[in-house]
Amino acid sequence: MKATTQEVLAALQKNPKYIRHICILAHVDHGKTTLADALVASNGIISQKMAGKIRYMDSRKDEQERGITMKSSAIAIHYQKDKEHYLINVIDSPGHVDFAEEISTAVRLCDGAIILVDVVEGICPQTKVALRQAWIGHIRPLLVLNKIDRLILEWKLTPLDAYARLVLILEQVNAVVGELFCSDVLKKSENKSNADSKPQNGDVQGFDWSSGLDDSDDSSVYFSPEQGNVVFASALDGWGFGVSHFAKLFASKLGAKEDLLKRTLWGDFYFNSKTKQILKGAQAKLKRPLFVQFILENIWSVYNAVLVQKDKLMIDKIVKSLNLVIPVRDANHKDTKIQLQAIFGQWLPLSSAVLEMVCNFVPSPLELSEEKVESLMCSSSLKFDVLPPETRNLKSDFLNCSSSKDAPVIVCISKMFPTERRMLPENRQKPLTPEEIAERRERARQRRAERNNENATTESQPPVSSDISNPIFGDSNDTEKIAEEDTAFIAFARVYSGTICKGQQLYVLGPKHDPAKALKMNIPMSEEITVHDLHPEQHITLATVKSLYLLMGKELMELDEVPAGNVIGIGGLQDHVLKSATLSSSIACPSFIDLCPSSVPIMRVALEPSHPREMPALVKGLRLLNQADPCVQVFVQETGEHVLVSSGEVHLQRCVDDLKERFAKIGINVSSPIIPFRETIIPPPKMDMVNEVIEEKNQQKNVSKMEKNEIDANRNGCILIKTSNKLSSIKIRAKPLPPEITKLLEENTSLLKILDQVYHSRNNGESDDILTHDTIIALDKLKKSLEKHFIEAGNEWKDVVDQIWSFGPRRCGPNILLNRIPNYKRPSIWTTTSIHLNFDSPHMNYDSTFISGFQLATLCGPLCDEPMMGVCFIVEDWSFDKDPLTVVVDDSVDISVKTELNDTTTTSKEMKNVSKQSDTSSVESSELSSSNSTPFGPFTGQIMSSVKEACKKAFQAQPQRLMSAMYSCNIQVPADMLGK
Numbered sequence: 001m002k003a004t005t006q007e008v009l010a011a012l013q014k015n016p017k018y019i020r021h022i023c024i025l026a027h028v029d030h031g032k033t034t035l036a037d038a039l040v041a042s043n044g045i046i047s048q049k050m051a052g053k054i055r056y057m058d059s060r061k062d063e064q065e066r067g068i069t070m071k072s073s074a075i076a077i078h079y080q081k082d083k084e085h086y087l088i089n090v091i092d093s094p095g096h097v098d099f100a101e102e103i104s105t106a107v108r109l110c111d112g113a114i115i116l117v118d119v120v121e122g123i124c125p126q127t128k129v130a131l132r133q134a135w136i137g138h139i140r141p142l143l144v145l146n147k148i149d150r151l152i153l154e155w156k157l158t159p160l161d162a163y164a165r166l167v168l169i170l171e172q173v174n175a176v177v178g179e180l181f182c183s184d185v186l187k188k189s190e191n192k193s194n195a196d197s198k199p200q201n202g203d204v205q206g207f208d209w210s211s212g213l214d215d216s217d218d219s220s221v222y223f224s225p226e227q228g229n230v231v232f233a234s235a236l237d238g239w240g241f242g243v244s245h246f247a248k249l250f251a252s253k254l255g256a257k258e259d260l261l262k263r264t265l266w267g268d269f270y271f272n273s274k275t276k277q278i279l280k281g282a283q284a285k286l287k288r289p290l291f292v293q294f295i296l297e298n299i300w301s302v303y304n305a306v307l308v309q310k311d312k313l314m315i316d317k318i319v320k321s322l323n324l325v326i327p328v329r330d331a332n333h334k335d336t337k338i339q340l341q342a343i344f345g346q347w348l349p350l351s352s353a354v355l356e357m358v359c360n361f362v363p364s365p366l367e368l369s370e371e372k373v374e375s376l377m378c379s380s381s382l383k384f385d386v387l388p389p390e391t392r393n394l395k396s397d398f399l400n401c402s403s404s405k406d407a408p409v410i411v412c413i414s415k416m417f418p419t420e421r422r423m424l425p426e427n428r429q430k431p432l433t434p435e436e437i438a439e440r441r442e443r444a445r446q447r448r449a450e451r452n453n454e455n456a457t458t459e460s461q462p463p464v465s466s467d468i469s470n471p472i473f474g475d476s477n478d479t480e481k482i483a484e485e486d487t488a489f490i491a492f493a494r495v496y497s498g499t500i501c502k503g504q505q506l507y508v509l510g511p512k513h514d515p516a517k518a519l520k521m522n523i524p525m526s527e528e529i530t531v532h533d534l535h536p537e538q539h540i541t542l543a544t545v546k547s548l549y550l551l552m553g554k555e556l557m558e559l560d561e562v563p564a565g566n567v568i569g570i571g572g573l574q575d576h577v578l579k580s581a582t583l584s585s586s587i588a589c590p591s592f593i594d595l596c597p598s599s600v601p602i603m604r605v606a607l608e609p610s611h612p613r614e615m616p617a618l619v620k621g622l623r624l625l626n627q628a629d630p631c632v633q634v635f636v637q638e639t640g641e642h643v644l645v646s647s648g649e650v651h652l653q654r655c656v657d658d659l660k661e662r663f664a665k666i667g668i669n670v671s672s673p674i675i676p677f678r679e680t681i682i683p684p685p686k687m688d689m690v691n692e693v694i695e696e697k698n699q700q701k702n703v704s705k706m707e708k709n710e711i712d713a714n715r716n717g718c719i720l721i722k723t724s725n726k727l728s729s730i731k732i733r734a735k736p737l738p739p740e741i742t743k744l745l746e747e748n749t750s751l752l753k754i755l756d757q758v759y760h761s762r763n764n765g766e767s768d769d770i771l772t773h774d775t776i777i778a779l780d781k782l783k784k785s786l787e788k789h790f791i792e793a794g795n796e797w798k799d800v801v802d803q804i805w806s807f808g809p810r811r812c813g814p815n816i817l818l819n820r821i822p823n824y825k826r827p828s829i830w831t832t833t834s835i836h837l838n839f840d841s842p843h844m845n846y847d848s849t850f851i852s853g854f855q856l857a858t859l860c861g862p863l864c865d866e867p868m869m870g871v872c873f874i875v876e877d878w879s880f881d882k883d884p885l886t887v888v889v890d891d892s893v894d895i896s897v898k899t900e901l902n903d904t905t906t907t908s909k910e911m912k913n914v915s916k917q918s919d920t921s922s923v924e925s926s927e928l929s930s931s932n933s934t935p936f937g938p939f940t941g942q943i944m945s946s947v948k949e950a951c952k953k954a955f956q957a958q959p960q961r962l963m964s965a966m967y968s969c970n971i972q973v974p975a976d977m978l979g980k
Helices: 006-012 032-041 059-066 097-107 125-135 147-151 159-196 243-255 258-264 290-308 312-321 336-347 352-360 370-377 395-399 435-458 476-485 515-521 612-628 649-663 691-707 740-746 747-764 773-793 849-860 892-899 908-918 922-928 938-955
Strands: 017-028 072-082 084-092 112-118 140-146 230-234 237-242 269-272 277-279 410-418 487-497 503-510 540-544 547-552 555-560 569-570 581-584 601-610 633-636 642-646 668-672 676-681 711-713 719-722 728-736 804-808 817-819 871-880 960-964
Touching: 006 072, 006 084, 006 555, 017 097, 032 072, 032 084, 032 112, 032 312, 032 352, 059 410, 072 352, 072 547, 084 243, 084 352, 097 125, 097 410, 112 159, 112 352, 112 435, 125 140, 125 159, 140 159, 140 352, 147 159, 147 230, 147 290, 147 728, 159 269, 159 312, 237 243, 237 258, 237 336, 237 352, 237 871, 243 290, 258 277, 269 290, 290 336, 312 569, 312 938, 336 547, 352 581, 370 395, 395 487, 410 612, 435 871, 503 773, 601 612, 601 649, 612 633, 612 642, 612 649, 642 649, 649 668, 676 728, 719 938, 740 747, 740 773, 747 804, 773 817, 817 849, 849 871, 849 938, 871 938, 922 960
Parallel strands: 017 084, 017 112, 112 140, 140 230, 817 871
Antiparallel strands: 072 084, 230 237, 269 277, 410 487, 410 581, 487 569, 503 540, 503 581, 547 555, 547 569, 601 642, 601 668, 633 642, 676 960, 711 719, 719 728, 728 871, 804 817
């Protein structure tokens, strides 16, 4: 087939009605890239014979060597259905679990997904993940049952047995989909029941006990061959079909209606040859189903004639009966696979079956659902109505997908991917015109004449020594600069509204961009400010679109403008986008929400250059790697080690190879994987005479040391500590949390983040009604679960839930700070109404500072500076000797806070969050206004230091333990492998 030209593809971009965006999702080695090759070959980009061998979308060397896809790649495909021309953007995504983040970047840009399943291996873990991501992402899934040839050649199944296997696989896939559907319906039904149908006066008859499943329409949810959303295929042999293809073929032969055949070709139906009727009950009457008789047996006969018997006469008979025209070269080829592919390529072309299904079922950009738009614009935990009016008005622009000049430009960038700068279209060599050839010839003639004159002059002059720079210290910076400039970053994006043009200035909105705050601040923008220059509170930069590209796998085609509804590449944003962002002509546009949960990297290693002088090159390489990989994490520990966090061994090896060969281009030493630890305490032993004597002696020694620091400890491990100026005393005790509570807090980290966010927003006088009904119910369930587990733990934990002051570390961890101060009744963290704080109380004035000290202590424990886990700190008393606001203090609060923060082993970014939250106190403003100083520093810093020290001493007063991470996994094997 002749390749589609760039002009044709650019013209197709202007009609969003005939544009489709799909991604290919499956478990590893289920045939995603082979299917992508077949689709690419349909446009003449590669040969049909090379489909499945060349792996066109796998452009990396390690992808070709390992035979697995490691990144998401997009390509635009032209497909003609009847008289309509479609532009289909296909995104091939990885199936390996280490690269799950790449799947999320693909799902964010698509409206449909092709789910591939190997009929031999069946449903695998990543298949379930793919179905779940498609469901969460609100995209339309389509099913391709692949590798049916393995049932013929490897398992040697009969057509009837193969049909039974296909039925089983389809049922398993639909079971996963049904589970997702039911959980979604039950969740909505439960929320509705809790909101509208509460029982009154104990009358259970007034409660709506219906599940909602009976009233839910699931007709379009499941995969069904008769509906047309299932394709049976062998991507390696290049064939695929839906039942509609054979319905057209046999409608005239059987004298039946085509619609009837579509409904009966799959299922328990058989053909009565005597009455020429299609009847139900094939299995009960031991008849061959229509799918076996008219479809599978014909496919089996082709395989038998070509690959098994190699019967030339039978092959010719099959070709003639199907009215196929096979080239003589392919028909006489010695490789029987070539003959097989030639027959199936004309009879049942895979690309036609898949692309037709995509055009029929995947919605166009004009058909975006309101549910998906709202989920993109607003987090699931917050209400869409709480967004500013300017932001809510953009919803109509999403739905209209207008390309007019008046429509705001809205672009979602899912990731940044690297490419060689010399491979960009503007840097490629172009054919010269006759005028340019003549001009170059004249320049060459002039240079030759100048060299001849210089040679004549130098022969008459004495030689002059040349100044050669030191090879060790001379050109290292230039080399690093050249290495960095060799790589260009392209934004992988989709245009949702407006038309994006080259040279256009747009706002780059970071992932933490809040349109409500941005509209109030109205900060002037400058294009010179990059993402690295932003303040922690700023998330907006101004950038110019330098290049626009049509993504064609590893190739790029340059464009001048792109209308709404298209997937494109954008150049010139390397200094403005770190990993993902949103481009818009309006700062009222929200930052896009990632619908699919990201995978958490778990494998940590320390990196160092082979030669110490190459450390700057490693730092630059890590920065480029962090931008190029959406899942990798890079940070520097307090010890100076550069730590790389990856998803697994394969991902780690790819990152190291990229550093050595692409980004840093130096030798790198990689440490063994770093095992994360946690610090905790356990209940003291009840009967241990030897340890009691030893502990008593140690306590006497510790108390004598503590007296110098104004620290006192009693038998119960209660620590009393005073601030440096002796104005405040704090009494804290540490206690191990019940294991059930620790596990519950770990599993609900996201809810704890939301709880803290809401508490502080109400503290600042912002809107109360910002949470969705689902989130409120989830928080209520969490509170009730905590109450239940605390009651089961014993009377010592009675009424603890309402005494919770904060969670830590990072305000969402598995440690608790309890408030049992007799004269300080602060609002509960679970408060659901507006908070009216009494700042006349000294406790309330220093409340946030106290919490920050607790956060610092739980973030870095006393054993080995690792985070704490499962520890409850009980504040028994907190008193003030006099009003601390009358004390004159230094105005260097920020310096004191930074000094405290530097005592930890976490990254500077995490520490900024702690200091930022402690700077909200009204006391600090009074301290900053003071001009005098004391030898002890600001009082807020003293409280923070004292709380941190008291928590660590209380921790050390209990039996301490170090916890090591454990890796758990489920191993699935076929039933016949059990016991071996």
